[in-house]
Amino acid sequence: MAQNLNVAIIGGGYAGMAAAAELAAKRVPLTLFDSSRVLGGRARVVEAHGCRLDNGLHILLGAYRETLRLMRLVGVDTGKLLLRLPLTMSYPGQLHLSAPHLPAPLHLLLGLLSARGLSWREKLAAIRFMQALKRCHFKLAEGGSVTVADLLSAQAQPQRVCDLLWLPLCVAALNTPPQSASAQVFCNVLRDSLAAQREASDMLLPRTDLTSLFPDLAAAYVAARGGEILRNTPIRKISREDDGFVLQGTSHDFGRYSHVITAVAPYHLAALVDALPQLASLLEAVAAIRYQPIITCHFGYPPEVRLPLPMLGHAHGIMQWLFDRGQLCGTPGVLAAVISAQGRHLELPREALLRAIHAEIAGIVPNLPAPLWSHLINEKRATFACTPSVRRPATRTALPGLLLAGDYVSGDYPATLEGAVRSGVATAASILGELPAG
Numbered sequence: 001m002a003q004n005l006n007v008a009i010i011g012g013g014y015a016g017m018a019a020a021a022e023l024a025a026k027r028v029p030l031t032l033f034d035s036s037r038v039l040g041g042r043a044r045v046v047e048a049h050g051c052r053l054d055n056g057l058h059i060l061l062g063a064y065r066e067t068l069r070l071m072r073l074v075g076v077d078t079g080k081l082l083l084r085l086p087l088t089m090s091y092p093g094q095l096h097l098s099a100p101h102l103p104a105p106l107h108l109l110l111g112l113l114s115a116r117g118l119s120w121r122e123k124l125a126a127i128r129f130m131q132a133l134k135r136c137h138f139k140l141a142e143g144g145s146v147t148v149a150d151l152l153s154a155q156a157q158p159q160r161v162c163d164l165l166w167l168p169l170c171v172a173a174l175n176t177p178p179q180s181a182s183a184q185v186f187c188n189v190l191r192d193s194l195a196a197q198r199e200a201s202d203m204l205l206p207r208t209d210l211t212s213l214f215p216d217l218a219a220a221y222v223a224a225r226g227g228e229i230l231r232n233t234p235i236r237k238i239s240r241e242d243d244g245f246v247l248q249g250t251s252h253d254f255g256r257y258s259h260v261i262t263a264v265a266p267y268h269l270a271a272l273v274d275a276l277p278q279l280a281s282l283l284e285a286v287a288a289i290r291y292q293p294i295i296t297c298h299f300g301y302p303p304e305v306r307l308p309l310p311m312l313g314h315a316h317g318i319m320q321w322l323f324d325r326g327q328l329c330g331t332p333g334v335l336a337a338v339i340s341a342q343g344r345h346l347e348l349p350r351e352a353l354l355r356a357i358h359a360e361i362a363g364i365v366p367n368l369p370a371p372l373w374s375h376l377i378n379e380k381r382a383t384f385a386c387t388p389s390v391r392r393p394a395t396r397t398a399l400p401g402l403l404l405a406g407d408y409v410s411g412d413y414p415a416t417l418e419g420a421v422r423s424g425v426a427t428a429a430s431i432l433g434e435l436p437a438g
């Protein structure tokens with residue numbers, strides 16, 4: 001019976017909020033704790049220069065099935081708050097590829113065939129690559145040991161197809177350089193996006209900040225069903241007593257809970273659970289996880305500055321993607337450049353990096369004036385490094401009642417919103433599965 005349950009969720013990022021919404025939908029009593037006063041974790045609003053910015057620009061895909069389902073559950077108007085665009089890779093002067101509104105797989109086939117900027121030989125090579133993956137059902141015989149660079153070279157993909165298509169997709173999805181990125185996880189992403197129904201490959205660009213997009217509405221949904229959301233409430237330690245779990249806060253303890261879901265980033269897990277001997281081998285695996293950064297630079301230009309599209313790609317430079325927050329979020333003149341994964345740019349001092357990116361934007365926007373302000377956020381541990389050797393822990397731990405949620409938990413996806421949400425949903429399903437039928 002739900003009455004015998006009392007669940008604590010530590011962490012109000014997308015994983016924790018997904019777990020909370022799923023449990024609240026079944027009226028399971030719960031308390032969610034987050035150390036920050038802003039929900040969303042690594043996908044959160046940042047207020048600066050009079051604007052609601054984000055810590056990092058996020059792209060969702062039509063394939064984000066569980067994220068979209070939970071958004072609708074908690075009342076997000078996804079038609080209004082997400083700009084749905086057909087998959088588009090647009091590199092001014094180099095490549096323009098847009099998948100037309102046709103049923104799969106024609107959308108991809110015609111998108112590739114009609115792409116401007118690739119030769120016929122290059123287009124056919126890209127199509128051959130997708131066909132080869134389809135033939136093996138996107139399961140690589142070499143299993144977990146191959147990198148994306150190995151795979152592309154084994155499939156003889158021409159350099160320009162790699163530079164303009166596969167490598168940007170790899171870095172955008174896995175946030176890991178192709179030389180060390182897991183080919184199998186890359187194949188999973190291609191399977192569920194490019195090779196699935198046309199809608200799955202659509203790009204969904206948020207039209208609001210990332211805290212308003214889901215976590216805040218999920219919190220309201222949970223509260224309306226009797227759940228408690230405690231912001232600004234860090235948890236220091238989890239301990240196991242005979243009659244349940246106890247959480248140590250900064251000034252007092254919280255408890256007792258039948259279940260605890262830890263929904264913190266992997267690098268915050270050890271501090272919470274290091275007193276629980278059952279979790280020693282789990283902590284060893286988590287300690288071996290490595291991370292990759294993402295840098296986001298917002299620039300405030302005069303309001304008339306605008307990009308030809310809401311989002312552009314940029315090859316052979318420092319920034320990889322450029323977003324027009326004026327077109328997306330109603331803040332005209334605000335552009336945001338994204339640089340995923342490690343690279344030479346990390347050697348540049350902050351001001352030099354901002355200047356270099358402004359110069360790259362000036363190569364796209366004619367007569368670009370100097371920015372009125374700029375704001376750089378370096379998320380040094382944005383995601384786990386999605387390498388072939390990374391060991392991702394399971395939802396259930398060796399301590400019954402203590403479950404793991406988060407983008408690093410075992411699953412098909414790299415560190416993404418969908419990976420985080422799916423892991424949260426899995427923890428809720430595990431707890432609800434313990435309830436007697438009927």
Ligand SMILES: Cc1cc2nc3c(=O)[nH]c(=O)nc-3n(C[C@H](O)[C@H](O)[C@H](O)COP(=O)(O)OP(=O)(O)OC[C@H]3O[C@@H](n4cnc5c(N)ncnc54)[C@H](O)[C@@H]3O)c2cc1C
Pocket residue numbers: 010011012013014015016033034035036039040041042043055056057058059060233234235236263264265268272294295296379381382383405406407408415416417418420
């Ligand atoms: C800059 C950037 C760009 C990205 N771009 C994309 C993208 O385009 N598309 C995409 O799908 N994904 C993207 N991602 C990845 C995505 O943001 C993450 O995978 C996802 O947000 C992880 O969610 P999570 O809930 O697992 O963890 P987190 O978001 O890290 O949530 C953990 C929460 O736990 C809280 N917490 C930690 N310790 C404690 C404690 N002791 N007590 C209480 N609370 C605690 C934190 O405050 C935080 O709110 C990006 C990430 C970054 C950083």
